[in-house]
Amino acid sequence: MxxxxxxxxxxxxxxxxxxxxxxxxxxxxxxxxxxxxxxxLEERAARTIRERELVRPHDRIAVAFSGGKDSTALLIILSRLLPAWDDVSLVAITVDEGIAGYRDDTIRAAEAVTKKLDIDHVCVSFTDLVGDDLDTLLVGRETQACSVCGILRRKALSQAAHNAGATKIATGHNLDDEAQSVLMNTLRGDLPRLVRTSDADSHDCFIPRIKPLADIAEKEIAAYLFVQDLFPFLPECPYTRHALRAEVRSMLSSLEQKHPGTMRNLIRSKRTIEKQVDRSAISEPLRCCLQCGDPCSGEFCQVCMLRKSLGK
Amino acid sequence: MNGHAQLFPTHTMKIILPDATIQEVPGDPASLLVILDRLGINPAEVIVSRNGKLVPEDAVARGDDEIRIIRIAHGG
Structure with a gap:
């Protein structure tokens, strides 16, 4: 003091x-x-990366960078850890879904951060991918916003990462996100998704995804940015209110407040189940989409099924 | 401090809520946890600054402090 x-x-x-x-x-x-x-925070992120071997020499890491707080913290932390790694490079990828009154601000924030950190920045859009922005695609189906957006965003991101020569895709998922996903998959009775891992050891067909902030609470990330004058004061996604995640987030944060450790316990349970379960017995084997050739579990991938339902 | 000042506090605390609306309340000392509870806000979903500096939720606000409550979840 x-x-x-x-x-x-x-x-x-x-x-x-x-x-x-x-x-x-x-x-x-x-x-x-x-x-x-x-x-x-920086030491805990470095430890997660080290212990799970998320980064290897010569990696080119595509950082899924929305410009929001989690991906901003991720990009800053990775850029600070970068000098300690052997021939590793970063490229930030921003997906413009086309959400009026929301995404424009976050894209401006994203451009400012990448410029300040001197990191390559690629911006891709849903309009490039399917010919329309998300607002247009969702007319009359707003309640499906997060699933439609999620499917297209994953596709846009992996396509851009592939084009940028990336060997890993890093996302800003934090401890709260991970705990919410465990509970959501449990509530949906979706065991294959509950035990699915997207860590660096995932299937060869995909660019491996890494989550260096998975052990850090959302509140800690917000505080990390605020004390460095880097907290992005941005609007909330207007579609969030339709999502099951919003209800689960509220429920879990109340439980965490009353019973500290709830979120970590949920994640620990998931990891225990992951170790015990024979994934091949509960998941469909990977095939190639009959339409586009991308890896998928059915005849067609989710993107092609979505395109068909949207008439695209 | 005399009894008169305690009965009629002259300080007013300013609380800036996540939606940017402002509440002014008497400046009696109170833990931020108590203030958040009165406002029906879960401390796990916000960070709080006091006079522009980030503080833990067990810190105390008083007098003419300016408290800003910032919601941390944006989605996407």
């Missing part, structure tokens, strides 16, 4: 130094100041 700076009554100090804290964290319970929060 600086001389003359009074700590308000009731305030804790950083558990590692005398500075005023900016966050209270659990598992273990501690308060951290801005400098120690930044160091803590």
């Amino acid at each position: 600086k001389p003359g700076e009074d700590a308000p009554a009731g305030a804790e100090r950083c558990s590692l130094c005398g500075e005023l804290p900016v966050i209270r964290m659990s598992g273990p319970d501690r308060h951290l100041c801005a400098a120690h929060l930044i160091a803590d």
Whole structure:
């Protein structure tokens, strides 16, 4: 704490130094100041990458970069870790779904960050992919927004990553996202998806996906950016309210507040199930889409089925 | 502090909500957890700054502090 700076009554100090804290964290319970929060998050992301061998020499990592907080934190952390890796490069890929009043702001934020970090930036759009923006595609089917968007976004991202020569795709999924997915897949009774792994050891047909922030809570990421004046104050996606994820997010964050560790416990359960389950017994074998040739589990891939249902 | 000042606090705390609306409340000392609870906001879904600086939710606000509550989930 600086001389003359009074700590308000009731305030804790950083558990590692005398500075005023900016966050209270659990598992273990501690308060951290801005400098120690930044160091803590970057070290945890580096540890995740190291322990799961997410990055290898000569990798070209395509970072799925929406310009929102998670992907902004991911890009910053990867760019800071980059000098320690042997011949690894980054390219940021932004997918413009075409969501009026939302995506334009995030794309501007994305351009500003990549320029500041001096990282290659590629922007691709749903209009390039299927001829229409998401708003147009969703007229009369708004409740399907997240599934339609998810399918097209994955396709646009993997296509752009392939074109950029990427060997990995890094996404900004955080601990909260991962816990929400476990609960959503459980609620849907979707065991194949529950135990599906998209880590760097996934099938050769796909560019492996990595999630370096998977052990970091959403709130910690927000704080990490805020203390560096990098928090993107952006509007919320207008389609979020239609999603099951929004309900699950609210439920889980209430449980986490009352019972700290709930999210980590959910993820731990998933990993235990993952180890026990014979994936080949519950999942369809991979085939090639009869329409486009992409790998899929049925006769046609999700993108081609979606194109057909949209009349595209 | 005399009894008169305690009964009629002269400080007003300004709370900026996630939707940018502003609430002004008496500046009696209160934990941010209590303030968030009164507003029906889950602390896990927000970060909070006090006078422009990020603080943990167990910090105390008082007097004419300016509290800003920032929602962290954007989607996409």
